[in-house]
Amino acid sequence: MLVLKNKSPRWHEQLQCWCLNFRGRVTVASVKNFQLVASPENGPGGPEHEKVILQFGKVGKDLFTMDYR
Numbered sequence: 001m002l003v004l005k006n007k008s009p010r011w012h013e014q015l016q017c018w019c020l021n022f023r024g025r026v027t028v029a030s031v032k033n034f035q036l037v038a039s040p041e042n043g044p045g046g047p048e049h050e051k052v053i054l055q056f057g058k059v060g061k062d063l064f065t066m067d068y069r
Contacts, residue, residue, distance in 0.1 A: 003039040004053055025065060026057025032064070033057035 009018035020035055036054040054068040 002053075003041045004036040005039040007035040007037045007050075007052065022055060022057055025055065025067060026059060028058040028060065030058040 007020060009020050011017075012019040020033065022033070022035070026033055034056055035052045037050060037052055052069075054066065056064060056066045059065050
């Protein structure tokens with residue numbers, strides 16, 4: 001079993017807002033945008049816990065994209 005959790009956004013000093021890096025895949029700001037990463041409940045921490053497993057975000061009016069690995 002793999003437990004996932006929401007990835008916490010980071011504060012962007014220049015934009016003065018909380019941001020997630022969607023690497024160009026999400027183009028519209030929305031409260032519905034999110035990324036899921038492995039939870040620490042899965043075992044010892046490390047880079048695996050920062051690897052995005054699933055991301056969902058807005059790309060247009062009533063148009064969304066979802067990527068997973």
